[in-house]
Amino acid sequence: MRQLTAIGFETDLRQTSGQPLVIGAYRPPGGGARLPHILFYGHYDVQPADPVDLWTSPPFEPQIRTSRTGKDSIFARGACDDKGQLMTFIEASRAWLAVHGVLPFRLTVMLEGDEEGDASHLDRYLAAHAADFPVDAVFICDTGMWGGNTPAIETRLRGCIGEEVTITGPRIDLHSGYYGGPAVNPIKVLSRILAAMHDAKGKVTIPGFYDGVKPIPPSLRKQWEKLKFPAKEYLADVGLSIPAGESNYSVLEQIWARPTAEVNGIFGGYRGPGSKTVLPAEATAKLTFRLVEGQKPKNVRKAFRDFVKARLPADCKAAFDGSGGESTGIAVSEDTPWIKAASRALKAEWGEPPVLIGGGGSIPVVESFKKHLKTDSLLVGFARDDDNVHSPDEKYDVECYHKGIRSWARIISELS
Amino acid sequence: MRQLTAIGFETDLRQTSGQPLVIGAYRPPGGGARLPHILFYGHYDVQPADPVDLWTSPPFEPQIRTSRTGKDSIFARGACDDKGQLMTFIEASRAWLAVHGVLPFRLTVMLEGDEEGDASHLDRYLAAHAADFPVDAVFICDTGMWGGNTPAIETRLRGCIGEEVTITGPRIDLHSGYYGGPAVNPIKVLSRILAAMHDAKGKVTIPGFYDGVKPIPPSLRKQWEKLKFPAKEYLADVGLSIPAGESNYSVLEQIWARPTAEVNGIFGGYRGPGSKTVLPAEATAKLTFRLVEGQKPKNVRKAFRDFVKARLPADCKAAFDGSGGESTGIAVSEDTPWIKAASRALKAEWGEPPVLIGGGGSIPVVESFKKHLKTDSLLVGFARDDDNVHSPDEKYDVECYHKGIRSWARIISELS
Numbered sequence: 095m096r097q098l099t100a101i102g103f104e105t106d107l108r109q110t111s112g113q114p115l116v117i118g119a120y121r122p123p124g125g126g127a128r129l130p131h132i133l134f135y136g137h138y139d140v141q142p143a144d145p146v147d148l149w150t151s152p153p154f155e156p157q158i159r160t161s162r163t164g165k166d167s168i169f170a171r172g173a174c175d176d177k178g179q180l181m182t183f184i185e186a187s188r189a190w191l192a193v194h195g196v197l198p199f200r201l202t203v204m205l206e207g208d209e210e211g212d213a214s215h216l217d218r219y220l221a222a223h224a225a226d227f228p229v230d231a232v233f234i235c236d237t238g239m240w241g242g243n244t245p246a247i248e249t250r251l252r253g254c255i256g257e258e259v260t261i262t263g264p265r266i267d268l269h270s271g272y273y274g275g276p277a278v279n280p281i282k283v284l285s286r287i288l289a290a291m292h293d294a295k296g297k298v299t300i301p302g303f304y305d306g307v308k309p310i311p312p313s314l315r316k317q318w319e320k321l322k323f324p325a326k327e328y329l330a331d332v333g334l335s336i337p338a339g340e341s342n343y344s345v346l347e348q349i350w351a352r353p354t355a356e357v358n359g360i361f362g363g364y365r366g367p368g369s370k371t372v373l374p375a376e377a378t379a380k381l382t383f384r385l386v387e388g389q390k391p392k393n394v395r396k397a398f399r400d401f402v403k404a405r406l407p408a409d410c411k412a413a414f415d416g417s418g419g420e421s422t423g424i425a426v427s428e429d430t431p432w433i434k435a436a437s438r439a440l441k442a443e444w445g446e447p448p449v450l451i452g453g454g455g456s457i458p459v460v461e462s463f464k465k466h467l468k469t470d471s472l473l474v475g476f477a478r479d480d481d482n483v484h485s486p487d488e489k490y491d492v493e494c495y496h497k498g499i500r501s502w503a504r505i506i507s508e509l510s
Numbered sequence: 511m512r513q514l515t516a517i518g519f520e521t522d523l524r525q526t527s528g529q530p531l532v533i534g535a536y537r538p539p540g541g542g543a544r545l546p547h548i549l550f551y552g553h554y555d556v557q558p559a560d561p562v563d564l565w566t567s568p569p570f571e572p573q574i575r576t577s578r579t580g581k582d583s584i585f586a587r588g589a590c591d592d593k594g595q596l597m598t599f600i601e602a603s604r605a606w607l608a609v610h611g612v613l614p615f616r617l618t619v620m621l622e623g624d625e626e627g628d629a630s631h632l633d634r635y636l637a638a639h640a641a642d643f644p645v646d647a648v649f650i651c652d653t654g655m656w657g658g659n660t661p662a663i664e665t666r667l668r669g670c671i672g673e674e675v676t677i678t679g680p681r682i683d684l685h686s687g688y689y690g691g692p693a694v695n696p697i698k699v700l701s702r703i704l705a706a707m708h709d710a711k712g713k714v715t716i717p718g719f720y721d722g723v724k725p726i727p728p729s730l731r732k733q734w735e736k737l738k739f740p741a742k743e744y745l746a747d748v749g750l751s752i753p754a755g756e757s758n759y760s761v762l763e764q765i766w767a768r769p770t771a772e773v774n775g776i777f778g779g780y781r782g783p784g785s786k787t788v789l790p791a792e793a794t795a796k797l798t799f800r801l802v803e804g805q806k807p808k809n810v811r812k813a814f815r816d817f818v819k820a821r822l823p824a825d826c827k828a829a830f831d832g833s834g835g836e837s838t839g840i841a842v843s844e845d846t847p848w849i850k851a852a853s854r855a856l857k858a859e860w861g862e863p864p865v866l867i868g869g870g871g872s873i874p875v876v877e878s879f880k881k882h883l884k885t886d887s888l889l890v891g892f893a894r895d896d897d898n899v900h901s902p903d904e905k906y907d908v909e910c911y912h913k914g915i916r917s918w919a920r921i922i923s924e925l926s
Contacts, residue, residue, distance in 0.1 A: 275755035275770045276741070329692060333679075334693055338691075358780050358786055360793065363796070365796075368833065369672030369833075370774055379697075418785030455685065
């Protein structure tokens, strides 16, 4: 907040249901009503430093040392995620103002304190105060580069819905001696449903599941192919060797651009030691569906429930619990002026054009901005894969910090 | 033991690894080496009387009252299971000896104290002392009548093997945002295997599973059809309406004469409250297979394991735990001299021929006798469905007691 005040931003601390929100507002001379209004988002909270023993230097006393890759790096909790990254934008703004005296847009800086915790605080705040933020674009600096040196803009995030289903058969657990055979077994019913959810090629078979899913643009597919993602090593790293998703998509496409139906947990019947000849009264599965842009969470949920009901023996019941939440998948069009400007700027700084990458998971705040402010986010970040984010010895390379600042300065220039 | 001594049997208390075994030996004058040697088995232990509050009279103070069906009944814990039932044979022996002075066979009465508990005590004892019991037949009075008034001989008992399988995929739990799609999901692999275990008609699809299973003799099928088993009510009683077993067999046949593959429990991944976007590293199912005569437990276990392995993706592993035990299915030939004799006797006493019934579960002692003494058991009993066995107000109808004694006397007569 002091940094923002120091460069002439009007700062403010807003109370939310969680940690306070740091706001810094910059308006060009005359108010700049005709200039675009940019919201820059970062977060000041960090993951706990535990286990502190594993840190080489104290986590909250930043130190510049040479990292294992031979680069000068800032070591500290939050050095990368997200204090170092958010400072690249603030330093770029400071430098630009020092040289030019004025930024080519209206700017609201928003730094939250619940990114690592409960995303619902900011979501609620934005829902209630959307009118305070009539912005044209959101810039976020909380993502990474590709392979260490190639700049990247994240344009795709998968959404997610959580769902639980409990199949009930007999009204009580039964003895398999007396009922084994004629009595329906809810575990078998559930297994059959889960097994039927995918075909042999890994495609989800739930009718309507893919409704609204757009094909991956051929230009993007080509770009991703060129990344030569080491799918084999990616799987080998977790002990696997065979891509299990849709066989007509590459591993990278499966993660970045294709929806999934996943079983996260299952339980039913006897789970203690040894054997018990019981036929269980019920069985439960917990599922999540990763969604891509175009899929409607409510429709997917309904499609799944219909799929279950259609496979239910007449004397079984299914109960659903949808309290696992839902978020939509996001894909930012590749040809917005913001992405074009950022692409030119990043190419100029890093010597090669940025790749448009995806993220397999969700970033809740991106959805909150989309939902409440009706605004797409431009996700540009300079983290490297070896930055130990969330782990001991978190670091941020000085090179990334400097070139990150220059990248934002070039983006500001592009928007002039 | 006093009762056995009182009628002239030589009694003995044998130590086992559990409760002591009461033995009563009768030898006709001269030793009766040419006469058959019968082992009569019963058990003196009972289920706990809890909840005692729900008993009309104290559980260990026998009382004769009119039951809900208007019959005089002996109310007490064990009145039926198995003190009352075993006394029918002892009283018949006492009466026969009083009248004729000599029984037409050598007889060893064996009353154990671990029937309701751990069957392995007697099994171990019989394994170690088989030579002490060179018997020709085992008579057991611990089963029921059919529909209240039709005498029954139980000739079929299903065996059981317990098996556990754990499917392992990735070496750790994974985040479904980063790996959802390409990473194989052990819950899905397990579900597919369990779902494939039966076809649409309820038949087990595991190759070799039915090896050795003999068709149900047409005469027996016809006899069972005549029983008009109320399958609809049997299922409705536990909240079901559709027989889920092999569709070309009746519910009664499914329980009495057909093997099954049952899932008794399943677990894997996240099972706590709410939702978690985890892809689990492993999933486990507990299974039991009910077996009929002719199936070899070891072969069935191997067939299942082969079935699992054949469906395993190359980067998944399956671990098996076979410590759940195994027992073979038993079917006593319908035309042994013992069954023929008992059938004539029971028809004479009850006015109609006995039905040859099955029991869906196992009676471990029957298998122990078969295994260690190489002897089939003749299971004749006079329990009624409303006897509240194992429950408060257990009873045994005086009519069953009297006619049971007379039934055994008639069987003894048939063996003369």
